[in-house]
Amino acid sequence: MIHMTYQGYVFDAYGTLFDVHSVMEKIHQHYPDHGDTISQEWRSRQIHYFLVRQMVNGYRPFSDITQWALLDALAYSGVEVKPDIVEDLMKQYEKLTPYPEVNDLNDRYPDHTFTIFSNGTHSMLQPLLENNQLTDTFGLLSADDPKVYKPHPDAYKHAEEKLGFEKEDVLFFSSNPWDITGAASYGFHTAWVNRNDQKWPELGIEPTYIINDLTNIPE
Incomplete structure (x- = not known):
């Protein structure tokens, strides 16, 4: 009932x-033609990684999980990983579009x-x-x-x-x-x-x- x-x-x-894929525009600025792939991989890995950490009782803050997922999404996409770009993309999680x-x-x-x-x-x-x-x-x-x-x-x-x-x-x-x-x-x-x-x-x-x-x- x-x-x-x-x-x-x-x-x-x-x-x-909030639309997690609203980061795509910023990703495109840094990595033209890779925005969709990186955004999708970032979110998929973010979910996967925190679930794994939960299963092994290895809690880490979601900010850590999110950055790890981003780094691996960038590596998967074969683009150059630069600390200033990683920082810029991480800041986008504070500016997601509702x-x-x-x-x-x-x-x-x-x-x-x-x-x-x-x-x-x-x-x-x-x-x-x-x-x-x-x-x-x-x-x-x-x-x-x-x-x-x-x-x-x-x-x-x-x-x-x-x-x-x-x-x-x-x-x-x-x-x-x-x-x-x-x-x-x-x-x-x-x-x-x-x-x-x-x-x-x-x-x-x-x-x-x-x-x-x-x-x-x-x-």
Whole structure:
């Protein structure tokens, strides 16, 4: 049964609120004709690497994971790796572009409590919110505080404790199936933001809702 009244609306950041591939334009400036490949490899390796570190109980901050993934994506693409370019591309994670409907989310739902819960560190996420004038829209929780990544249940437990709501009163949004699976397994209600019109993977767990974007969120 779908629970129709939620007290907490919690959002993943990367790929859900912010377009991780908006870095592509900057990549093209440094490496013409390699933007798409590097961007795709960067994101794929970023996810792969933090999941591996989680499996071996070897937590490292998401900023480290992100830089390692970038270095390997550049190496994979066969381009010259220069420290100043790496630094410039890493700074782009503080300037990711929000999806269009994110900017007025607070205006459309003024009575809702919105919180980001991300694997990103506070030092990555706070500038991202500031650069996009979204600090008044979202509270901020980071997996860097408990030192355990989503989709581990302890990560969602940390979020529940910080939110102060019962898990059944939380609706969690993510574009990442692994994140939705983790949140649903923990007991949150979930909304998969299926921006690319994909099939939900056969994971034995279904999201509460499937939506295409955040224009009209379940209430």
